[in-house]
Amino acid sequence: xxxxxxxxxxxxxxxxLVPVEPPEDLAERLEATLTNLTEMAAEELDAxxxxxxxxxxxxxxxxxxxxxxxxxxxxxxxxxxxxxAATDAEFVQRMLHAAGDEIRRVLRR
Amino acid sequence: MDKxxxxxxxxxxxxxxxxxxxxxxxxxxxxxxxxxxLTEQTFLQAYRHFERAxxxxxxxxxxxxxxxxxxxxxxxxxxxxxxxxxxxxxDTGTLRTLHTTEDLVEGRDELARILEGIKELPDDRRExxxxxxxxxxxxxxxxxxxxxSDGATKVLIHRAIKQLEQIVSARQGxxx
Numbered sequence: 001x002x003x004x005x006x007x008x009x010x011x012x013x014x015x016x017l018v019p020v021e022p023p024e025d026l027a028e029r030l031e032a033t034l035t036n037l038t039e040m041a042a043e044e045l046d047a048x049x050x051x052x053x054x055x056x057x058x059x060x061x062x063x064x065x066x067x068x069x070x071x072x073x074x075x076x077x078x079x080x081x082x083x084x085a086a087t088d089a090e091f092v093q094r095m096l097h098a099a100g101d102e103i104r105r106v107l108r109r
Numbered sequence: 110m111d112k113x114x115x116x117x118x119x120x121x122x123x124x125x126x127x128x129x130x131x132x133x134x135x136x137x138x139x140x141x142x143x144x145x146x147l148t149e150q151t152f153l154q155a156y157r158h159f160e161r162a163x164x165x166x167x168x169x170x171x172x173x174x175x176x177x178x179x180x181x182x183x184x185x186x187x188x189x190x191x192x193x194x195x196x197x198x199x200d201t202g203t204l205r206t207l208h209t210t211e212d213l214v215e216g217r218d219e220l221a222r223i224l225e226g227i228k229e230l231p232d233d234r235r236e237x238x239x240x241x242x243x244x245x246x247x248x249x250x251x252x253x254x255x256x257x258s259d260g261a262t263k264v265l266i267h268r269a270i271k272q273l274e275q276i277v278s279a280r281q282g283x284x285x
Contacts, residue, residue, distance in 0.1 A: 009274055010242075016223040017243040022131035026145050030152060034123065037156055038116050 110163070119159050123152055126175055129244050133176055136227075136239045137183045147186065151179040173253035176240060180254065219277075226276035234269035241266055 110118075127148070134147040155162070155178055162174050227235055233255065240246040240254060252262040 009277075010270065012219060012223055013238065013242045013270070013273070016220045016227075017136060017239060019128055019243055019245075020132040020135045020144075022127055022148065023141070023145065026131070026148065027127060030123070030127070030149055033149070034119075034152065034156060037153070038112075 110160070115160055115163070118163065119156055122155070122159075122171055122175070126172055127152075129172060130175055130179055132243045133179050133239055134183070136243055137179070137236065138186065139228075143186070147179060147182055150182050151175060154178050154182065169253075170250065172244075172246070173250045176244070176246075176254040177256070180236065222277050222280045223273065226273050226280065229276055230269060230272060233265060234272060237262065237266050238269050238273070 130151050131144060131148045134144040134151070135141065138144055138147055155175055162171060166174070227238060230238070237251055237255065240251045246254070248259050248262050248266070251266070252259045255262065255265075257265070
């Protein structure tokens with residue numbers, strides 16, 4: 001494959017860097033989230049994406065089966081937050097707080 | 110293409126490449142927790158831009174595009190946290206999870222030295238090796254994922270392997 005490189009070293013590399021199977025609950029959670037996202041309008045997705053990118057730990061990963069629920073609940077609050085926010089930045093901040101509140105609520109169930 | 114068809118195609122892409130994205134994320138960020146976050150965000154981003162990617166791909170495979178998204182998100186993660194990966198992939202527990210009993214008996218120390226050595230490589234060399242050996246991507250795919258020419262990618266991989274050999278050799282106490 002590469003001139004001047006011992007073939008057995010590449011074999012070792014292949015053994016060291018084995019593909020890693022994702023956890024089963026990740027696949028389930030991701031499928032549920034993607035299913036919900038297919039129903040979201042582009043504008044809503046923009047807001048959600050911005051808040052999620054702020055800190056990956058604020059995303060819905062701890063919620064497991066409740067992930068879709070969090071997305072839907074936050075979505076229902078979006079119009080209210082939009083109306084109350086003076087600026088786009090404040091709107092994103094309100095959505096971020098709402099997502100955090102919903103995650104905590106689902107975790108307490 | 111209507112939305113239902115786009116969603117169907119995205120679902121196929123997701124099922125075909127979930128393990129690739131997760132493997133890349135795991136070796137890139139170094140632990141399962143962050144790898145899960147990175148994988149989730151990668152597919153979220155991918156979904157957001159899927160229609161355009163399909164339009165511009167001209168029929169080419171989308172795996173390099175997915176890996177590139179994961180690469181960019183990982184870079185953002187480190188920039189935001191202002192830290193390098195705190196990679197525990199040398200831990201015996203992780204090795205036991207990822208490798209077969211036979212591998213562990215025959216060459217656990219050697220595999221551990223390789224994983225440790227990979228962490229010392231510059232980012233682009235480390236990523237090229239992850240794509241080549243963990244994901245089985247060919248030069249052309251890696252070139253697209255890293256936005257380089259095929260030739261530059263071939264050289265990058267060759268140098269990465271040579272540098273890693275030297276690192277591993279030095280750790281064994283052999284000639285560098």
